[in-house]
Amino acid sequence: MRRNKEQAAITWLRIGALAAAVCLAGAGLMRREHLEVLAKAVRICLECIGIG
Amino acid sequence: MHRDRMKKEKGGGKISFQRKVQFLSAVLLNGYAAGFAKGKLFTGKSKAFCVPVLNCYSCPGALGACPVGSLQASLAGRRFPFYVLGLLMLFGVVLGRLACGLLCPFGLVQDLLHKIPVPKWKVPGRIDRPARSLKYVVLLVLVIFLPAFAVTKSGVNPPYFCKYLCPAGTLGGGIPLMITDPVLRELAGFLFDWKVLVLVLILTSSLFIHRPFCRYLCPLGAFYSVFNRFSFYQMHLERTKCVGCKACERSCPMAVEVTKNINSPECIRCGKCRSVCPTGAISGGFSRNVSGIPSEGSENMP
Structure with missing residues (x-):
């Protein structure tokens, strides 16, 4: 019985985390944050390569 | 085998x-x-x-x-x-x-x-x-x-x-x-x-x-x-098949205590433990069962 309850709780935690992840990524896409990522990723990051 | x-x-x-x-x-x-x-x-x-x-x-x-x-x-x-x-x-x-x-x-x-x-x-x-x-x-x-x-x-x-x-x-x-x-x-x-x-x-x-x-x-x-314990991908250890040889723990690159905590936050799911297990007690995959909560037949180790 207790096992089933724990299993159910963790299943809900998983589903909740998955839903939160999708919502966050979706909100980010709506705010066009992926374009900021793109803008950063297509230029040489001087800090990353040790010139910084 | x-x-x-x-x-x-x-x-x-x-x-x-x-x-x-x-x-x-x-x-x-x-x-x-x-x-x-x-x-x-x-x-x-x-x-x-x-x-x-x-x-x-x-x-x-x-x-x-x-x-x-x-x-x-x-x-x-x-x-x-x-x-x-x-x-x-x-x-x-x-x-x-x-x-x-x-x-x-x-x-x-x-x-x-x-x-x-x-x-x-x-x-x-x-x-x-x-x-x-x-x-x-x-x-x-x-x-x-x-x-x-x-x-x-x-x-x-x-x-x-x-x-x-x-x-x-x-x-x-x-x-x-x-x-x-x-x-x-x-x-x-x-x-x-x-x-x-x-x-x-x-x-x-x-x-x-x-x-x-x-x-x-x-x-x-x-x-x-942080997600290892409840992620959709889980490692499983069937306690009924485990003979306690600890081959899994000796082979683990992250030094995880596989028989005690198979879904430890340190486990990188490389599958070394699964491949060395002599009885095939360890498996991994996308599953409804989660770490620490054994289901009937197979057991996810706490």
Whole structure:
């Protein structure tokens, strides 16, 4: 019985985390944050390569 | 059956499933071969997507964005990083640290170095356990707190982790670009020397200790480890089949106590334990059952 309850709780935690992840990524896409990522990723990051 | 399994794992110089996936992932994530020759970065739209592993976006071959670099850049802009955090959580909740074990190119480099036959070190527990917490400090301080709040005199928030610690950036981005671009070579100074020193230290340690960067320093591994216990991908140990030989624990590259805590935050789901288990008691896959809560017949170890 207790096992089933724990299993159910963790299943809900998983589903909740998955839903939160999708919502966050979706909100980010709506705010066009992926374009900021793109803008950063297509230029040489001087800090990353040790010139910084 | 046991002999067959062991033969498959050790004999004949066969490449393991993990290694094949690791190579494939490294090639796919860094598939812009022309970039290495020209010393130019790929500028296609796929770079708007964060890959699930530490793979520098300044690597000339990189086809996607590094999530850790992107997270720091978003935080530096004083905006809540919805997109990057959402993707990281998505990878975490689906895979846990499977991305570390199977997909990470820097993990592959460390794995290959550890194959070199030199004496191996077993880090004593009193050093190993507290040192593993370092990666959480790296995540909180160098990836989140400093990039968000520490502004330099010139008014910018640098990506502190990338700037001072990330060895993947030096190996995948810094060195190939320095080789092909004389202007960048001219600009290289103390910081580059420091980053090369960090890289050399980590790569040298990899000869003696399995995956030292993943164990002690990787902020992405620290983030994913939070999800290991309840991610959709889970490792399972069938207690009825387990004979307690501890072959799994001896083979584990992350020194996880497999029979006690198979879905430990330190488990990178590389599958070594599964391949050496003489009775086939260990399995891994996407499952409804989660760690610590045994279901009928098979048991997920607490």
